[in-house]
Every structure is written in C-alpha cells, then in structure tokens.
Amino acid sequence: MSQLAIYGGPETINDGDVKPWPPIDKTDEKLVLDALYSPTQARGPHNLAFEKEFREYNGNEYALFTNSGTAALHMCLVGCGVGAGDHVLVTSYTWSSSATCILHHNAIPIFVDIDFDTFLIDPDKIGAAITPRTKAIIVVQLHGLCADMDKINAIARKHNLYVIEDACQAHGAMYKGRKAGTMGDCAAFSLNQNKCLSSGEGGIFVTDNEKIYQGASKLWSFGETARPEQSRDYHAYALGWMYRNNEITAAFARAQLAKYPQYFKILRANGEYLLENLNGIKGLIQPYEPEECIHNWYNYNLRLDFDALGISDDKARFRDAVCAAIRAEGVKCSVWQRFILPEMTVFQAKNAYGGGFPWSIPGADEGVDYTPELYPNALRYSRCHMSIVQTLRAPNGLDIAAKVAEAIRKVFDNINEIDPDKILK
Numbered sequence: 001m002s003q004l005a006i007y008g009g010p011e012t013i014n015d016g017d018v019k020p021w022p023p024i025d026k027t028d029e030k031l032v033l034d035a036l037y038s039p040t041q042a043r044g045p046h047n048l049a050f051e052k053e054f055r056e057y058n059g060n061e062y063a064l065f066t067n068s069g070t071a072a073l074h075m076c077l078v079g080c081g082v083g084a085g086d087h088v089l090v091t092s093y094t095w096s097s098s099a100t101c102i103l104h105h106n107a108i109p110i111f112v113d114i115d116f117d118t119f120l121i122d123p124d125k126i127g128a129a130i131t132p133r134t135k136a137i138i139v140v141q142l143h144g145l146c147a148d149m150d151k152i153n154a155i156a157r158k159h160n161l162y163v164i165e166d167a168c169q170a171h172g173a174m175y176k177g178r179k180a181g182t183m184g185d186c187a188a189f190s191l192n193q194n195k196c197l198s199s200g201e202g203g204i205f206v207t208d209n210e211k212i213y214q215g216a217s218k219l220w221s222f223g224e225t226a227r228p229e230q231s232r233d234y235h236a237y238a239l240g241w242m243y244r245n246n247e248i249t250a251a252f253a254r255a256q257l258a259k260y261p262q263y264f265k266i267l268r269a270n271g272e273y274l275l276e277n278l279n280g281i282k283g284l285i286q287p288y289e290p291e292e293c294i295h296n297w298y299n300y301n302l303r304l305d306f307d308a309l310g311i312s313d314d315k316a317r318f319r320d321a322v323c324a325a326i327r328a329e330g331v332k333c334s335v336w337q338r339f340i341l342p343e344m345t346v347f348q349a350k351n352a353y354g355g356g357f358p359w360s361i362p363g364a365d366e367g368v369d370y371t372p373e374l375y376p377n378a379l380r381y382s383r384c385h386m387s388i389v390q391t392l393r394a395p396n397g398l399d400i401a402a403k404v405a406e407a408i409r410k411v412f413d414n415i416n417e418i419d420p421d422k423i424l425k
Contacts, residue, residue: 004414006328006423012407013330018400021390022198028255035251043228046250051204053257059182060206062213064220065250069168069190069203071220071243073101076186076205077136079216080162082107085361086135087368089161091121092340093378094140098166099341102138106358108368110134111342113375117288119143119301119385122377123151131367136162141170141180143336143387144196144298145289149175149183164188171197172264174294186212191253196267196298196393197260199253202245220244263394264296270392270401271297277405278302281412283309285384299336300388302408303381309415316383321420322411323386329407336387340378342370 003009035046051063066072082088084106090099092111099109112129115122120142137156139147149163156163163184167173170180171189181187186209189195191202205220207213215238217227223240226232278286285303289295304322306315316338326333346352347370350359359365372379391404411418 002410004325004328004411004417005330006325007417011328011330012410013400013403015330017330017403018332018391019395021393022193022256023259023395027258028252031251031255032248035247038247041247043244044247044250046247046254047245048229050250050254050257053254054204055206057257057260058179058206060187061208062206062210064205064213064217065245065253066203066205066220066243067245068201068243069166069188069192069195070097070101071241072188072190072203072205073097073138073164073166073168074104074241075216075219075243076138076164076188076207076212077101077105077107078219079186079205079207079209079212079214080136080164081215082135082162084358085133085364087131087133087364088136088138089121089126089129089134090138090341091140091142091378092342092375093119093337093381094142094166094341095168095337096341096344096346098138098140098168100346103346103352103358106353106361107135108133108358108364109341109347110368111370111375114377114381116377116381118145118147118290119381120145120147121152123148123155126152126155130159130161133364134159134161136164138164138166139184140166141173143301144170144173144296145287146170146173146175146180146183146293148290149178153183162186168203169195169296169298171195171260171296171298172294173296176292181206182208185209186216191249194389196263196296197253197256199249199256202249202253259394266394266397267297267392268294269398270396271295271300273398273401274300274388274392274405277402278408281409283415284408284412297392300392301336302386302388303384304386306384314420317420317424318418319384319386321418321423322415324423325411325414325418326386326408329410331404331407332389332391334387334389335385336389338382340372340375340382342375343372 165187
C-alpha cells in the first residue's frame with residue numbers, strides 16, 4: 001500500500017491528465033463566431049435551429065430554449081396550470097431548484113422520501129403524500145438515472161396529476177427504451193457547464209402537449225401569446241418572466257449537441273468500467289443501475305457502508321475526510337448535496353415571500369410537515385454519499401477511468417489511516 005496523497009504520498013492522477021469539460025473544437029468555434037457576427041444577437045436562427053435539433057434528438061414535439069434549467073422547470077409548472085396554494089410532490093433529496101421552482105409560482109412543495117438504492121423518489125411513498133390540493137409530481141431524474149416511470153405515471157393517472165420530469169441532469173438517460181424528458185407531461189433540461197450537455201448556462205423546456213407548450217411560452221416571454229420570431233402585439237396576457245436565451249449560447253449548444261452521442265458513449269464506457277472494477281471493496285457501496293435503465297453517469301455516486309467500516313460516530317465527517325482523500329489523489333470528488341431539502345432554511349421557515357407566503361394561503365399549509373426525520377432514507381443518503389464529477393466525461397477515456405478506479409482503491413486500501421481531525425482542518 002502506497003502512502004495517501006493527502007498525507008504526502010504520490011498522486012494517482014497528475015495535474016493535466018484529466019482534460020477539461022466541455023471539450024471545445026473548431027465546430028464550436030465556427031458556430032459561435034457565426035452567431036457573434038450575426039445581425040441578430042437575441043433570439044434568432046440559432047435558437048430556432050437548436051430547438052429543432054433537440055426535438056429531433058430527444059423525441060419531443062415542442063421545445064423552447066431558456067436561460068436555465070430552473071426557468072424550464074418553472075415553465076413546466078405554469079404549463080400544467082399549477083398556481084397559488086396548489087401542492088406539488090417532489091423528492092426530498094435533490095438540487096434546491098427542483099423544489100424552489102414550485103415556490104416561484106406560489107405553490108407548496110410536498111416532499112417524498114427516496115429509495116436508498118437508486119437515491120430517487122420512492123414511488124411506494126408517493127400515495128401517502130398526495131393531498132386534496134396536489135396538482136403535479138416533479139420526478140427528478142437525479143444524477144442521470146431515471147425513476148420508475150411506469151409506476152409513477154400509473155399513480156398520477158389514478159389521481160389525475162400532471163407528471164413533470166426534472167431531467168436537468170439526465171440528457172440521454174433511458175427507462176425501458178424511452179429517453180428522459182419523453183415520459184411525463186413535460187420536462188426540463190439544464191445546459192449549465194456542469195451538465196453532460198453544456199452551453200455554459202441555459203436550459204430547454206420540452207413537451208408533446210400543445211396546451212402545456214402555449215402556457216409555458218407565455219411565462220417564458222413576458223406573458224405574451226406570440227414568440228419574438230412571430231408577429232407580436234406586445235400585450236401581456238398572463239404573468240410572464242423573461243426566460244429567453246441568446247444566439248451565441250444557442251450556437252454553442254448546437255455544436256455540443258451534435259457531439260453528444262459520442263460524449264454519451266464515452267460516459268457509458270467509463271461508468272461501466274468503474275462498475276466492474278470497483279466491486280468487492282469493503283465499505284464501498286457502488287451505484288445501482290436498474291436493469292430497465294441506462295444511466296448517463298452525470299455523477300458517479302459512491303456511498304460508504306459505515307457498518308462494514310465500523311464507523312459509528314460523526315459519519316458525515318468521516319465521509320468528508322474520505323472524499324478529501326480521493327480528491328487529493330487527483331479525482332474530482334465532492335459531496336454533491338449534503339442537506340436534504342426539508343432541512344433547508346427556506347422550507348423550514350415557510351416564509352419565501354414574507355408574511356409566511358405562500359404557506360399562509362388559507363388551507364395551503366394544512367398537513368405540510370418538513371420535519372427532516374420524516375425522510376430517513378434521504379437523511380442517510382446525504383450523510384454517506386460522494387460524487388465523482390466530470391472526470392469520466394469526454395475526451396477522457398478508459399485510461400482515465402482506470403486511474404480513477406486505482407485512486408479509489410488506494411484510498412480504501414488505506415481506509416484505516418483516514419483521520420478526519422488531520423484531514424479536515
């Protein structure tokens with residue numbers, strides 16, 4: 001066993017070995033320069049072309065390019081008619097905007113615990129969370145893995161609920177041969193730099209439902225019924241934001257989308273390599289990929305088995321030290337989200353807009369309980385997981401995946417040397 005890098009030993013992966021994300025080449029440069037020198041810098045031909053190309057890639061009838069995945073989620077809610085005082089179910093463990101988007105339109109998030117194996121919303125716990133005010137379910141395809149959509153859609157049909165896919169991290173991920181973003185009433189994708197498909201910042205709203213599309217379109221552009229490329233009367237017909245995006249970003253998105261099928265193959269190969277080569281390590285729980293799913297490995301999530309390691313005290317702190325040791329070996333390892341959403345102040349305080357609003361809407365807060373202990377699997381997951389981010393993405397191939405596996409094995413071979421008091425200063 002060699003000495004851990006965090007204690008002065010050699011790094012497994014050297015600076016410069018892992019190529020940056022996203023890869024930029026002449027195809028990006030050509031399209032971005034075309035947009036840069038175009039007479040139209042706001043919404044124009046590159047926006048329209050990207051929407052068409054994404055529809056064709058993902059299999060959706062309608063698409064709108066937005067300035068963020070969060071904006072696209074807000075558009076989903078409005079398209080589905082969610083309004084003040086309505087309840088929307090969402091997983092208790094996810095990125096904050098999966099739930100704060102609900103507050104954007106004065107509705108109330110109702111959290112559901114996760115399945116520990118998949119870290120996704122537990123379909124078997126959805127039924128108990130439905131209230132008379134429930135209007136929709138936001139299904140977060142977290143870290144690039146799709147939830148059990150057949151079961152969730154069956155529940156939604158039974159209770160006449162809309163299903164919104166938060167596919168912000170799930171580009172290309174599949175469930176029973178269907179792509180993320182095609183299995184609900186509408187969906188949102190993010191194009192932030194961290195995402196597997198990136199344009200720096202941005203997002204895209206998709207649906208097959210014309211009525212939902214028209215409702216989302218109003219929110220997207222000042223409450224107007226016409227888009228900028230159409231004949232506009234500049235009349236606000238509904239409450240609207242300005243969620244449009246620009247030509248340079250759209251051009252970059254087009255270039256990256258054209259290369260995404262190859263990116264996806266590299267992600268899949270690297271993820272499968274780790275699944276095969278990290279098995280059997282004491283104290284390490286590998287990601288679970290259900291047979292009916294194809295993961296896009298947005299994040300490759302590891303969990304610590306504290307019982308196997310004999311760790312009983314301050315488990316999250318020990319996890320942080322292990323993560324730091326892996327990071328010191330040259331692997332981009334992080335604790336992606338260390339709080340479950342019901343723990344966050346915005347929900348605990350129930351005071352998003354002042355005066356307790358929107359929870360202060362008469363009857364809206366009835367039965368709403370954000371006590372963290374009601375979500376034990378989410379709490380457990382948030383204390384034990386670590387994420388390998390971006391390292392497995394193009395152009396990094398199996399040579400880098402092999403080094404990642406070597407680095408992780410090195411840390412676990414030396415797991416008895418992990419001392420949080422020495423590492424976390």
